[in-house]
Amino acid sequence: MKMNRRQFLLSGMAFAASGILMACEEYASQTLPPSESNPLSGTSKDDNQTETGVPGTEEGTPGESDGFVHAAPFDLVNGNVLLNNGIEMPILGLGTFNLSTREAQTSVTNALNSGMRLIDTAAAYNNETGVGAGIKAAGVPRDQFFVTTKLWPSNYNMNGIDAALRNLDLDYIDLLLLHQPSGDYIGGYKAMEQAVADGKVRAIGLSNFSTSQFDEVVAAASILPAVHQVETHLHNQQAGMQRYIDQYGTLLEGWFPFGGRTNCQTFFNLPEVQEIAAGHGKSPAQTIIRWHLQSGHITIPGSRNADHIQENTQVFDFELTEEEMSVLNALNRNAAFFPGLGVTDEEAQERMQQWANEWGLNIN
Numbered sequence: 001m002k003m004n005r006r007q008f009l010l011s012g013m014a015f016a017a018s019g020i021l022m023a024c025e026e027y028a029s030q031t032l033p034p035s036e037s038n039p040l041s042g043t044s045k046d047d048n049q050t051e052t053g054v055p056g057t058e059e060g061t062p063g064e065s066d067g068f069v070h071a072a073p074f075d076l077v078n079g080n081v082l083l084n085n086g087i088e089m090p091i092l093g094l095g096t097f098n099l100s101t102r103e104a105q106t107s108v109t110n111a112l113n114s115g116m117r118l119i120d121t122a123a124a125y126n127n128e129t130g131v132g133a134g135i136k137a138a139g140v141p142r143d144q145f146f147v148t149t150k151l152w153p154s155n156y157n158m159n160g161i162d163a164a165l166r167n168l169d170l171d172y173i174d175l176l177l178l179h180q181p182s183g184d185y186i187g188g189y190k191a192m193e194q195a196v197a198d199g200k201v202r203a204i205g206l207s208n209f210s211t212s213q214f215d216e217v218v219a220a221a222s223i224l225p226a227v228h229q230v231e232t233h234l235h236n237q238q239a240g241m242q243r244y245i246d247q248y249g250t251l252l253e254g255w256f257p258f259g260g261r262t263n264c265q266t267f268f269n270l271p272e273v274q275e276i277a278a279g280h281g282k283s284p285a286q287t288i289i290r291w292h293l294q295s296g297h298i299t300i301p302g303s304r305n306a307d308h309i310q311e312n313t314q315v316f317d318f319e320l321t322e323e324e325m326s327v328l329n330a331l332n333r334n335a336a337f338f339p340g341l342g343v344t345d346e347e348a349q350e351r352m353q354q355w356a357n358e359w360g361l362n363i364n
């Protein structure tokens, strides 16, 4: 049964309310100028859109009476958030891009033993088996950790989902994303919906979609995307995308929280970051993570270093002031390192293939 957008949103609200437990150019054009991009400043409005709440603030409670869903605010004490389908997701986790199977195994065990409860991987990272082994070694009960993986376009079907379950050696995946807006992503989304019905997956979402591709999925969907994972860091803050997806109650999850492996030192050395970090007796990495969390971004810093992983968990015992948030928000340049994601033309496909080759991604 097809619904119009408003009916869909209203049914999404009912869905959320019933508590069922069960980077691209376009982004840049949707992103507000730096002065307006502080979600905590109370100026979080986009003139082109119906007013929406911003996750991490009191405005954005699910089921508000404007007809939109709205994402829930972050619980910055316990480190969780309620997704738009009523399940709880940790807001800080470990990213495993660029980690070998063995590195993923060790780092996942270290992360879980350090108290991190969210692990992010993908079929394309070729390390799901290491993630699964790391989970087993940590021995944390299944209902106390949360695993995200992503399907690659060549496997946007139930076989891809079953392969992820096998590789991870899990009975269910907490959050499954379509990695790229490429191939048969509508068919892939429907396969994920079927996997939710089958009890193989608890929540589903997207990664690297433009707003129009996002809407295309929503129009064909019967389950709203719970999360959209996009390139998000100090120089590419994604405030416009965050507000756009909030109408569906979808939360933004940021990849490259430190700007990625090649750029993280540049971000750590920014004078603004250094000064704010010193003022709190925290490291630059902790300061940036805290900025993400206070901005309402679920964040998944990547690391293969046990000390860094432990350090990255220590971000719930301090708070950035509104002024400090404004200073960091002003670093926005709407500058993605991978601006072509979300574009489906042939040139973009070729570029994606090139990156995949460079990064050794397992995309076939």
Ligand SMILES: NC(=O)c1ccc[n+]([C@@H]2O[C@H](COP(=O)([O-])OP(=O)(O)OC[C@H]3O[C@@H](n4cnc5c(N)ncnc54)[C@H](OP(=O)(O)O)[C@@H]3O)[C@@H](O)[C@H]2O)c1
Binding pocket: 094, 095, 096, 097, 098, 120, 121, 179, 207, 208, 229, 230, 254, 255, 256, 257, 258, 259, 260, 261, 262, 264, 283, 285, 286, 300, 301, 302, 303, 304, 305, 307, 308, 309, 311, 312
């Ligand atoms: N959906 C997508 O298309 C997509 C794309 C890219 C990434 N991702 C996801 O997002 C995650 C994060 O991105 P990323 O890992 O590429 O980049 P990142 O998190 O921005 O940066 C990782 C870099 O930060 C360093 N680091 C981590 N904690 C540190 C600390 N406390 N002090 C100093 N250095 C620290 C790491 O080095 P050490 O290893 O030495 O700690 C590594 O060099 C990925 O792992 C992946 O799960 C998704």
